[in-house]
Amino acid sequence: MTVDKRARIMLIYTGGTIGMIENQETHALEPFNFEHLIENVPKLKMLNFEIINYQIGDPIDSSSMKPQNWQTIARVIENEYDNVDGFVLLHGTDTMAYTASALSFMLENLDKPVIITGSQLPIGEVRTDGEENLITALQIAAARNRQGKHIIREVAILFDNYLWRGNRSTKHSADNFNAFQSNNYPELARIGLGIQFNKDSIWNGEPNGKLKVHPEMDNNVMFLDLFPGMNEKVVRHTLNTPDIKGIVMKSFGSGNGPDDAWFIEELKKAVARGIVIVNITQCSNGCVLPERYRNGLELTQAGVTAGHDLTAEAAITKLMHLFGEGYSSEEVKKRMEIPICGEMSCYDGSILLTGN
Numbered sequence: 001m002t003v004d005k006r007a008r009i010m011l012i013y014t015g016g017t018i019g020m021i022e023n024q025e026t027h028a029l030e031p032f033n034f035e036h037l038i039e040n041v042p043k044l045k046m047l048n049f050e051i052i053n054y055q056i057g058d059p060i061d062s063s064s065m066k067p068q069n070w071q072t073i074a075r076v077i078e079n080e081y082d083n084v085d086g087f088v089l090l091h092g093t094d095t096m097a098y099t100a101s102a103l104s105f106m107l108e109n110l111d112k113p114v115i116i117t118g119s120q121l122p123i124g125e126v127r128t129d130g131e132e133n134l135i136t137a138l139q140i141a142a143a144r145n146r147q148g149k150h151i152i153r154e155v156a157i158l159f160d161n162y163l164w165r166g167n168r169s170t171k172h173s174a175d176n177f178n179a180f181q182s183n184n185y186p187e188l189a190r191i192g193l194g195i196q197f198n199k200d201s202i203w204n205g206e207p208n209g210k211l212k213v214h215p216e217m218d219n220n221v222m223f224l225d226l227f228p229g230m231n232e233k234v235v236r237h238t239l240n241t242p243d244i245k246g247i248v249m250k251s252f253g254s255g256n257g258p259d260d261a262w263f264i265e266e267l268k269k270a271v272a273r274g275i276v277i278v279n280i281t282q283c284s285n286g287c288v289l290p291e292r293y294r295n296g297l298e299l300t301q302a303g304v305t306a307g308h309d310l311t312a313e314a315a316i317t318k319l320m321h322l323f324g325e326g327y328s329s330e331e332v333k334k335r336m337e338i339p340i341c342g343e344m345s346c347y348d349g350s351i352l353l354t355g356n
């Protein structure tokens with residue numbers, strides 16, 4: 001890897017712990033402005049990059065993130081795309097994996113790095129992980145191979161020792177510095193003394209034209225998390241939520257659910273009303289293979305769609321994206337099973353298809 005010394009990187013700040021300071025009265029962490037953040041990292045000057053700072057509105061705790069914020073980020077990337085080598089997005093960790101997934105679907109033909117990072121401790125604290133994360137993210141955004149091509153050409157999350165594909169990542173720890181995991185896809189890079197890129201897992205597809213932003217997200221979607229002893233009325237009520245278009249159903253093991261007649265019947269009725277129900281597993285690792293057990297097969301026969309090994313974050317944002325594009329239920333159902341940008345590995349008979 002070579003790091004382009006004159007790299008021009010856009011640093012987009014949305015908020016999150018990395019830029020927070022403690023409120024003197026309540027002692028709660030609150031978002032603060034960008035100057036405070038940059039002031040605390042004098043080492044940035046040593047990188048010798050041209051860093052263009054951009055703060056998106058008032059910084060927010062990422063638990064307040066909304067599709068409108070994703071749209072703004074995507075538009076900033078679109079507007080500056082030809083002027084910079086790459087982007088680093090500073091974001092809270094709580095919903096970082098949702099933003100990474102959403103952006104991956106919004107940014108078609110992305111051919112430059114979009115590296116999302118943040119920290120578990122504010123950047124002003126002595127033991128902060130924010131400084132290292134920020135500097136490594138900038139170096140990755142500037143990294144090129146011997147042919148001068150960007151090494152990372154996708155939306156990725158850099159956290160502590162790893163670079164993960166954004167739409168494969170999940171926040172798994174509320175207090176470890178290594179806060180993210182990608183349970184169904186290997187790391188894009190391992191950070192140690194050096195940055196070891198994993199050639200086999202980084203996106204190597206060629207763009208099919210210029211960057212195209214798909215900003216529309218339809219939020220008429222939700223999760224249905226299965227558990228033993230679910231209440232019939234509650235489930236019926238949920239599936240009959242007005243205007244609902246898509247549901248990500250978190251099922252047991254390899255895609256199983258209860259075989260109670262009322263449950264199967266409610267699913268069938270919901271599918272008949274045009275609701276797309278996507279089956280993903282509650283397990284942190286593995287794939288939905290709904291035909292493996294009779295209980296899973298009954299879900300498929302009721303019209304439920306296999307979400308294969310999608311993360312919950314990728315599944316819900318993919319539904320928002322596809323409905324946002326205006327596709328019919330039938331089309332959304334079909335497209336949920338086809339990878340768009342490396343978010344899933346499809347088990348299709350004996351062939352393992354990936355979006356890579």
Ligand code: ASP
Binds near residue numbers: 017
């Ligand atoms: N609540 C914070 C946020 O997501 C947590 C963090 O940044 O780590 O904005």
